[in-house]
Amino acid sequence: MKTVTLTTNELEAWHADGFVHLRNTLDRSIRQELEVWVDELSALSPGGGRADSPILQHFEQVGDQVVLARTENLVPNHEGIRALVTSGPLLDCGAGLAGEEVVLYKEKINYKMPGGAGFEPHQDATAYKFVDRHLTCMIAIDEATEDNGCLQVSRGHHGELLPDNGDGCIDPATAATLEWEPMLLEPGEVLWFHSRTPHRSSENRTDRPRRALFLTFNAKAQGDLRTAYYDDKIAQLAAHADSPRSRVSTIGHFKGRAPEMDVTT
Template identity: 55%
Template structure:
């Protein structure tokens, strides 16, 4: 990317008004040149971890879509991994985001278009999401550019039962084509109605689509793909090619022209067996939406700490050691079970947005890990757990303003983070903080947080806190 320049406030307002935002000159020229080569490499790869979907054209079967390559292909991995694209999206929706899915729609000459739809109907596991489209080739009306509807992203419209807008709704909307030059970026909300025509030109209209969800809803990418493969398997042999969990793709099925027993690169994801899906795409991250019992919640959360907690929190302790120490200090203080769980989980937001000391952004910018963690945990816990977590950063600012000796006792990491978190509170902020019900618990948690940074502290086991978590977790039908 060219720079880390902020999205202008006028552009953010346009995003909120229209539900989409077309940005030019956002990618480094070297990246723009590389996108075409990277796309060719993905298209020609025989790596069975890639999902390749084909369609039938008048000239024979061609590749329609490629998926699941961001963690495999080094070029696309670097584009996603540097975080610049995600940080642009965070400015639009106002909270940290993580990658949910990625795809290249190749739309080769003769390739089919997409019926009018809203992406949100296909993303049943997350509630806050947006997509970044990066034009790999010039995108024109002739080769099937995207068409969008402005100001229609605040709710889901009634669909036809398979995720597409009925003809009556399509006719009632005002469609706007978005022609793009290679390297242009188009952000659009997942409830923004969009469609595209077929490619009637002799040139490809390849485009990269990166879809993100709010980090507070969890990292669901691997679980999404495992679920998608299993669902698409049941559509094998249909007249229309199936590239999604909704029926918006207008391409003809290529099943008759392919060997059903060949690899995913030749047949597409719809012909994979369930065993293949399990072998190739076993989720390496917790499928949070599949948790069914309090024991599942406890196991998944402790597993998260086992996998990600080994990264350092600061110079002295790992994130897991910090959590264990903080929870132990709450136990030694005679705190309630809810407060003990809050103390142990207070920094889970760091794990969810992958903040740690080897990440250059850690403590350098405020990702509001307290808000991410509290919102995420609200799926299973009440305010007696989530509110102290939500307020524990504010409690540090409160103490810096009201206790003259407190600041001097902060660790170097806490001093650095205080700067990006807003510094000591003003008098008005102090009064507003005191008005929060239970603010005293957040202050207690803050002091335990500050004391939980010893290199050789003795603590209870992770399983001990798993038992506390299980005793308090309540499982509902869907994630918030």
């Protein structure tokens, strides 16, 4: 695997803007494998995978169909993903951006199937407990465009927590004052963003999925918090089982409708 060194321009962009778009971090061979791994993980039944650490599948209602919205807890359930987050170019980049060694905090695939919903303006920091600084690497599996609901970010606001709507999202009046920029990604490209970088996305108005893998890291010196994060999240999601929205997080940012039928069995 190649070693990655960030340029001065990339580091300056990261510190000034709270995000940086990197086009060549991943080798072509890994890019091709990623699509296969995402197919393998999406095919697991809810609660499937390792008995002691099952896969978490989240669904949404789109028209008369129930479709997959998100998969989590990938690492215990996939050797390839485990290798990707344990060493290699992504960890090098994460450490370069953080200025210190990093460790995985959480990981997920968002599918955004045709008609799949978007996300309210939010800062991930409101959902990520235990430490106040995380960085996320979004890897495009499919091209991300304005039509299929690419991420939109607001530059330079990663130094502050913005006013909240009471459910972990940015208060709409504040969100309306921000400038939003679409992040157009080709498959295999990565976008790193800070956990206080405001972001949002719209629904997928095309007839193909817009899949992306999100890997979130924290400083290794602050500890390996991944198990604590998932234990807390699973407990909190249970409290929202009757929400009309499909609840994929401890905050109410996902606009998808809750499935109209039981998909857990």
